[in-house]
Amino acid sequence: MRIFLLLLLPATVLADPDFHDLRLSQLRHVVVIFRHTDRAPLTTFPGDPNRHHRWPLGLGELTSRGRAKAYALGRWLRNRYADYLTDNPREVYARSSPVPRCFDTAALVLYGLYPANREQKEWRPDQTWQPVPVTRLPDGADLYAAVCMPRVRDAMRTLVTLEEPASLRSSSSGPTHFGTLGKVFRFVAKMTNLTGDASSQKFIVVAKIVDAMSVAREHGLPLPTWASRYWRELKWAKDKVMEGFSRSQMDHMGGALLKDILARLKPVEQQAHSLMRGGSDSTEVPSKLTLMAYHDINIGSILLGLNGTFEEWPPYGAALLLEIFTLTSTVMPDLYVRVLYKAGDVVSNLALQGCSEPCSLQHFGELLQRKFKPVSRTACGWSDQQPLL
Structure with missing residues (x-):
């Protein structure tokens, strides 16, 4: 089965007028790759007039503005997918860069997405938060955050x-x-x-x-x-x-990340096959959402790799969204992917270089192979004993 890639203009207006009737009622999975939100400076310097300014969580960590923005992103996602997501956090997989500000951003986005449900409130009625697991690899072991x-x-x-x-x-x-x-x-x-x-x-x-x-x-x-x-x-x-840093790292910080995400979509495709044959859903909680909390370099690498350029540097909380959904009563294949780029309050389409709309998964995979090359451990100075996942 093939997956097609559709590009979206702001809100729910499709980039191609031939697809205005597409509905999101049959969403099968959503992937969100986002930059951490507002943080304190990474460093001070001689002559810095703000050298003694107090940043509550320390240099490089989220500010109060950043924490509020991360929570707001979670609420925005919950509002957008209100008819798709449940209140069960087992339906989401979240992964973060090893850097604490990314982990904190992921946790706050999840707080906005999955406030305490009825079961959680049974043991603490006034609780508004519930724990949701976030995967984070040790420093030096995350391929998407490794520097070549x-x-x-x-x-x-x-x-x-x-x-x-x-x-x-x-x-x-x-x-x-x-x-x-x-x-x-x-x-x-x-x-x-x-x-x-x-x-x-x-x-x-x-x-x-x-x-x-x-x-x-x-x-x-x-x-x-x-x-x-x-x-x-x-x-x-x-x-x-x-920008130059992003271009130099885009094969693994952008390309490897995208390729691994596509690999994670295989179960979604298999589930769609089963449903189209009249099969029933698994008794397990279906995977509905993947969250990836990383850096501006990751977002920039993907934008540069797929689009060749961008108008401005990805702001705090910038997000790429991939919406995978099926259509009924259509002669076209039944799995599609819609790609959006959210920068601040603006949601826009990402034009792909070298792949016309709609872009099949096969062509998209070929595009990734052309745009993002394999990264050699030897060429980057990474030890064979260094785990990179």
């Missing part, structure tokens, strides 16, 4: 010479025109007393420094005077480094 440093170094060597766009060169922010991304980062390194050679690791540190400034701006905190003056240049450089 040789590829990072290759990407950084290319980015050093990337020229500033004309819009920045004509900026009136100051008399200095950096010219290249490398010069922007060397400027930041100089202003923050970051010593050492121009290594890829140094680029990552500088990107984290600029990210810390971005978080400060989001929370209304001050920036160093020099950073405010050249903020447009700093943000451009940081976004380009993160």
Whole structure:
């Protein structure tokens, strides 16, 4: 049996007008891959005016805004799939990056999705929360969060010479025109007393420094005077480094993740076969929902791999949704997948490069093989004894 891929415009308006009559009443599974929500800066730096600012859970962890946003994402998912999901948390499989902010995001999304049901309240009537398992692998064992440093170094060597766009060169922010991304980062390194050679690791540190400034701006905190003056240049450089990082890691952080998800859909396909033959549902609780709580790099890698580009860096809580459903009274195959990208309050379609709508599972699989190549342990410096799952 083949699965077809349909792309959705915001809300429930289909991208292809020929499919306006498709209904979601026969949903078979939903996959949600999302970035953790708002967090504190990953680091501080010399001259940071917010060095002593108190982040309740610590650097790199969720903020109060992030916790609220994660819970809201869970409620949004519950509202969207109110006629599909039950109140039984056994129908969901959730996996998180080893990083605590991703685990916390997953837990809060599940809190919004599955508040305490009647059985849970029997032992504590005033309880609004119920425990839902989240799978998390040890540090260094999660393939979707492992960094292939040789590829990072290759990407950084290319980015050093990337020229500033004309819009920045004509900026009136100051008399200095950096010219290249490398010069922007060397400027930041100089202003923050970051010593050492121009290594890829140094680029990552500088990107984290600029990210810390971005978080400060989001929370209304001050920036160093020099950073405010050249903020447009700093943000451009940081976004380009993160895009380059995503491209360098997309084969495993994006491609392997997608391929493994497709493998998880096989039981859904088999169940659909049984139902179409008139079989009955299993007595076990059917799997209805898969949640994957990861990073902007994962979301960016998938967007770059499937679409080639994106308009803006995936924000906190950005999510990719795959809706698998069947249709009745149709000559077309009975299993379909609808793909959505949620960035903030906007839900839009993701146009696939190299696969027309509707895209069969066979063609989608071939697309993944073309876009995402196998990753060599040797080439990435990963030991054969290092488990990567």
